[in-house]
């Protein structure tokens with residue numbers, strides 16, 4: 393038996409054993425619904441921002457880092473569907489949510505964006521210890537799906553996180569920035585030279601993480617950076 397057949401069987405067994413609920417509202421899903429019920433799908437707060445015209449996410453980065461353009465798929469709020477989605481994705485082992493969101497966003501970008509050719513889609517990396525603990529980078533499948541729809545390649549080796557930092561939610565933007573200097577590193581300068589990159593993360597809050605990662609990429613000559621996230625706090 394092939395590995396994928398086996399994993400499909402395991403998936404099917406899981407589906408039978410676990411109650412299948414919506415990741416947005418925790419209600420039971422009906423037949424034909426996957427990940428999210430129809431009601432939540434219709435209520436998802438899509439930003440409808442594009443890579444074509446200026447939007448509030450671009451303004452987060454003004455004067456901080458020379459990126460080309462930023463975009464986010466959803467609005468993040470402290471309650472509700474998007475918060476539940478991200479929570480399941482990051483803390484409940486529901487890696488496939490990233491795939492679901494990336495597939496949806498990727499289709500939209502494919503149809504509505506004047507993005508130039510993207511050489512690499514790069515997910516914001518986790519430190520290897522954190523990666524081991526969680527078992528996956530919650531942004532990887534999202535990045536992979538975007539790469540698929542944009543005819544690009546996802547690369548999660550080019551940018552790595554070199555220091556493990558504790559949760560930063562209680563720190564100010566400035567102290568976070570000081571703590572975070574050169575936490576990220578480019579592993580292959582030559583491969584990045586003159587390339588156009590789509591840098592991807594789960595949620596943009598202050599933009600500090602994206603700023604640090606983009607700064608490392610921009611140190612490589614000739615690089616152009618676009619930014620995308622699953623959700624943005626406004």
Ligand SMILES: [Zn+2]
Nearest residue numbers: 414417429432
């Ligand atoms: Zn729902």
